[in-house]
Amino acid sequence: MKRETIDLFNRIFKVLEPPPDLALSQWADKYRRLSSESGSKGGRWDTSKAPWQREIMDAITDISIEKVVVMSAAQMGKTDAFLLNTIGYYMHYDPCTILCMQPTLSLAETMSKDRLMPMVRDTPALRDKINEKSRTSGNTIFKKAFPGGRITMTGANSPTELRSRPIRVLLADEIDAYPPTAGAEGDPLILAGKRLTTYWNRKEVDTSTPTIKGVSRIEMEYEHSTMEEWNVPCPSCGELQPLEWGNLTYTVDADGEVQSITYACAKCGCIHSEIEWKDHFNEGKYIAKYPNRKVRGFHFNSLASTFFGWEKIIKGFIEADQALKKGNVELMKSWVNTELGQTWEEEGESANKEDLLKRREKYRCEVPEEVIAITAGIDTQDDRFEIEVVGWGVGHESYGIVYKRIYGDLKQAEIWKNLDEFLLQKFKKADGTELRIVCACMDSGGHFTNKVYRFCKARTARKIFAIKGKDGTDRPYIPKPSKNNREQAYLFTLGVDTGKSLLLQRLQIEEEGPGYCHFPKDENGYIRGYDEDYFKGLTAEKQVLRYKKGRPYFVWELTGETKRNEPLDCRNYAQAAIEITGLTLKEPPKKAAGNSTQTPPKRGRRRGNRSGGIT
Numbered sequence: 344m345k346r347e348t349i350d351l352f353n354r355i356f357k358v359l360e361p362p363p364d365l366a367l368s369q370w371a372d373k374y375r376r377l378s379s380e381s382g383s384k385g386g387r388w389d390t391s392k393a394p395w396q397r398e399i400m401d402a403i404t405d406i407s408i409e410k411v412v413v414m415s416a417a418q419m420g421k422t423d424a425f426l427l428n429t430i431g432y433y434m435h436y437d438p439c440t441i442l443c444m445q446p447t448l449s450l451a452e453t454m455s456k457d458r459l460m461p462m463v464r465d466t467p468a469l470r471d472k473i474n475e476k477s478r479t480s481g482n483t484i485f486k487k488a489f490p491g492g493r494i495t496m497t498g499a500n501s502p503t504e505l506r507s508r509p510i511r512v513l514l515a516d517e518i519d520a521y522p523p524t525a526g527a528e529g530d531p532l533i534l535a536g537k538r539l540t541t542y543w544n545r546k547e548v549d550t551s552t553p554t555i556k557g558v559s560r561i562e563m564e565y566e567h568s569t570m571e572e573w574n575v576p577c578p579s580c581g582e583l584q585p586l587e588w589g590n591l592t593y594t595v596d597a598d599g600e601v602q603s604i605t606y607a608c609a610k611c612g613c614i615h616s617e618i619e620w621k622d623h624f625n626e627g628k629y630i631a632k633y634p635n636r637k638v639r640g641f642h643f644n645s646l647a648s649t650f651f652g653w654e655k656i657i658k659g660f661i662e663a664d665q666a667l668k669k670g671n672v673e674l675m676k677s678w679v680n681t682e683l684g685q686t687w688e689e690e691g692e693s694a695n696k697e698d699l700l701k702r703r704e705k706y707r708c709e710v711p712e713e714v715i716a717i718t719a720g721i722d723t724q725d726d727r728f729e730i731e732v733v734g735w736g737v738g739h740e741s742y743g744i745v746y747k748r749i750y751g752d753l754k755q756a757e758i759w760k761n762l763d764e765f766l767l768q769k770f771k772k773a774d775g776t777e778l779r780i781v782c783a784c785m786d787s788g789g790h791f792t793n794k795v796y797r798f799c800k801a802r803t804a805r806k807i808f809a810i811k812g813k814d815g816t817d818r819p820y821i822p823k824p825s826k827n828n829r830e831q832a833y834l835f836t837l838g839v840d841t842g843k844s845l846l847l848q849r850l851q852i853e854e855e856g857p858g859y860c861h862f863p864k865d866e867n868g869y870i871r872g873y874d875e876d877y878f879k880g881l882t883a884e885k886q887v888l889r890y891k892k893g894r895p896y897f898v899w900e901l902t903g904e905t906k907r908n909e910p911l912d913c914r915n916y917a918q919a920a921i922e923i924t925g926l927t928l929k930e931p932p933k934k935a936a937g938n939s940t941q942t943p944p945k946r947g948r949r950r951g952n953r954s955g956g957i958t
């Protein structure tokens with residue numbers, strides 16, 4: 344028999360060897376030692392200490408399963424359980440070629456140095472498998488050979504490793520953090536997946552904490568899987584159920600410390616403590632939505648953890664909730680991703696019309712004391728101007744002053760004169776201080792572009808500027824103005840979507856302070872113009888998430904309730920005007936010199952209100 348034929352038979356027999364009979368959890372309990380680098384005290388691995396990991400581990404080494412997907416909360420022992428154990432198992436028990444992919448090459452380096460090698464060092468069954476000392480071994484930080492196989496550590500940002508030799512086991516970690524393309528080569532997960540194709544007993548494990556709904560890779564993978572959710576039994580009735588944040592109740596004392604924590608059964612309603620629930624976690628199991636699907640997908644949140652208590656999760660929520668009320672959504676997004684292990688839905692965000700309408704207050708004067716400077720935004724329509732005058736306080740806390748419509752024929756001089764007079768008027772505080780509009784932005788789109796240029800050019804000293812809106816959330820709000828038009832007037836091409844996002848963020852702030860938006864009620868016959876139609880217009884558009892080539896971007900769309908979005912545009916332009924002035928809005932207003940910052944310096948005008956300004 345020829346040598347080649349014998350080799351071939353040997354290879355065939357090797358392939359036909361019976362599958363190993365230790366499941367991954369059994370292998371780990373028997374052989375794996377923990378390292379101090381993983382944040383543990385070291386010692387033997389014990390799967391019963393983290394019951395939610397067992398079924399997932401055993402699915403990974405189940406010969407009938409090609410792909411395992413884990414979408415989960417963070418800090419749940421994923422690296423040790425599903426990556427390192429898997430590497431150790433194959434290295435020791437079923438040698439083959441393994442590719443372990445991290446989001447970046449530098450994360451792969453950290454993984455190799457701080458996790459993989461300590462495991463090899465501390466686990467006797469693996470200790471002699473990798474020869475680090477011999478110069479001839481060819482081992483590097485990223486490539487380790489062992490008898491019968493090798494492991495390659497790589498980054499999803501590094502295309503070279505993703506298109507070389509075939510592999511049998513692909514471990515793709517934190518896939519939601521992968522770049523959309525590895526260099527110019529394309530999707531890193533697809534590239535790596537192509538290297539698996541030659542093996543009948545190939546294995547792919549994808550793990551990640553999810554990110555944004557609709558773009559999360561791990562959620563897409565999970566939704567095409569068996570969709571298995573971690574369930575635990577009720578201490579009273581024994582009903583298996585997923586652990587849900589909504590069923591948890593807690594109280595907080597005056598110092599903000601979390602006091603009592605209880606969890607109610609979704610079936611019988613019985614309330615038990617955290618310890619009572621956790622006593623039964625070893626009886627937990629995964630329940631699949633689609634048990635017949637080939638890819639096994641698992642989901643669990645951090646309530647399942649036996650590593651830390653529920654108080655940590657509650658504290659994180661309280662902190663995120665407080666930030667959310669101040670208009671900062673980032674902490675809550677991150678809490679939902681890392682604690683609930685769920686995607687964050689950003690679809691269709693808009694300000695709430697009813698809430699804003701209810702927010703209206705009586706100023707008891709034309710302009711509140713807190714206002715430092717006043718700006719205006721002007722929307723140009725064919726038969727009218729719509730104008731909002733806005734007062735700005737410390738930290739861009741804003742005060743709607745008046746919303747005005749001036750009707751007329753824009754071809755005639757009169758309406759332009761009326762607009763000019765409106766913009767020249769003084770606005771009074773309770774103490775008599777008078778403020779003028781320091782800057783105004785006027786829409787030049789539509790049918791009267793050159794007239795707007797001319798009007799604004801003649802009023803450059805008053806900082807009345809022509810603007811043009813440009814869509815796209817990646818555009819700067821206030822770029823440098825150009826003079827490239829027939830009238831050679833300054834023209835600001837505003838990134839209006841960026842301005843709308845900033846405005847939406849401010850409208851969602853519920854506590855008075857920086858960024859909060861005040862709106863006035865009509866008082867003593869002074870019609871301010873902040874009626875229901877105004878708020879319909881202000882909230883006429885919503886921010887919607889769209890995708891181009893799998894990447895998210897935001898667009899603004901009409902909600903459908905009204906097409907009259909002029910109030911939104913006017914506020915956006917008035918907001919741009921205060922940005923154009925460059926005023927820092929930090930100092931509280933000084934009574935005698937309240938408007939000293941307001942006059943264009945060129946004029947050298949002083950309006951010191953010697954008369955006291957009271958009419």
Ligand SMILES: [Zn+2]
Nearest residue numbers: 577580608611
């Ligand atoms: Zn129950």
